[in-house]
Amino acid sequence: MNEDIDILYAEAEEKMNNAISHLTRELSKIRAGKATPQMLEGVMVEYYGTTTKLSQVSNINTPDPKTIVVQPWEKSMLSVIEKAILAANLGFNPQNDGTVIRVVVPQLTEERRKDLVKKVRAEGEAAKVSIRNARRDVIDSAKKMEKDGLPEDAVKAFEKDIQELTNNFTEKVDNLLKNKEEDIMSI
Numbered sequence: 001m002n003e004d005i006d007i008l009y010a011e012a013e014e015k016m017n018n019a020i021s022h023l024t025r026e027l028s029k030i031r032a033g034k035a036t037p038q039m040l041e042g043v044m045v046e047y048y049g050t051t052t053k054l055s056q057v058s059n060i061n062t063p064d065p066k067t068i069v070v071q072p073w074e075k076s077m078l079s080v081i082e083k084a085i086l087a088a089n090l091g092f093n094p095q096n097d098g099t100v101i102r103v104v105v106p107q108l109t110e111e112r113r114k115d116l117v118k119k120v121r122a123e124g125e126a127a128k129v130s131i132r133n134a135r136r137d138v139i140d141s142a143k144k145m146e147k148d149g150l151p152e153d154a155v156k157a158f159e160k161d162i163q164e165l166t167n168n169f170t171e172k173v174d175n176l177l178k179n180k181e182e183d184i185m186s187i
Contacts, residue, residue: 004145005158008138012162015134016169023127023173027180030116030123034183035062035105039092040070045077045084054081068092068103075099108184116184124177128170135166 028038037060044051054060058072058081072081078096085094085103095102108116139159146155 012138019127019130026123034065035068043088070101
């Protein structure tokens with residue numbers, strides 16, 4: 001029966017790791033004043049009748065902290081990409097020079113920084129909820145096992161271990177949020 005507990009623990013750990021991975025991806029999309037290719041992650045373009053990610057039809061790089069350069073693999077895609085970046089409503093004004101598209105990342109205002117911090121905190125809270133849901137699910141499963149004959153003290157020990165795991169992952173979320181907030185608020 002102890003292997004059942006180990007399986008539940010591994011399941012909880014996997015779900016909590018997935019929550020951290022998702023949070024990391026979402027935080028990378030929130031701009032902090034420095035240009036990164038991930039800022040254009042959600043931009044979709046029409047490519048031969050199919051909606052495609054921008055990164056699949058072009059090279060995206062950052063030659064300096066304030067500029068993103070998009071170099072499409074086909075010159076005919078320049079205007080399509082330019083329109084897609086504008087349509088994504090990211091607050092960018094792409095400039096098409098005939099070979100590449102340059103996106104100058106504007107300085108963030110204090111108000112915009114505060115809005116981004118709120119967004120970061122909301123993402124963090126969603127990750128924490130996901131972690132707590134994983135904890136609840138495995139504890140419920142352990143209690144069902146207890147009804148099926150698992151010793152009560154084994155379930156109590158498992159609950160304690162899961163709570164420790166939950167606390168560790170919540171701390172990871174707090175650290176990620178703290179770092180991102182510092183990144184956003186630094187000028």
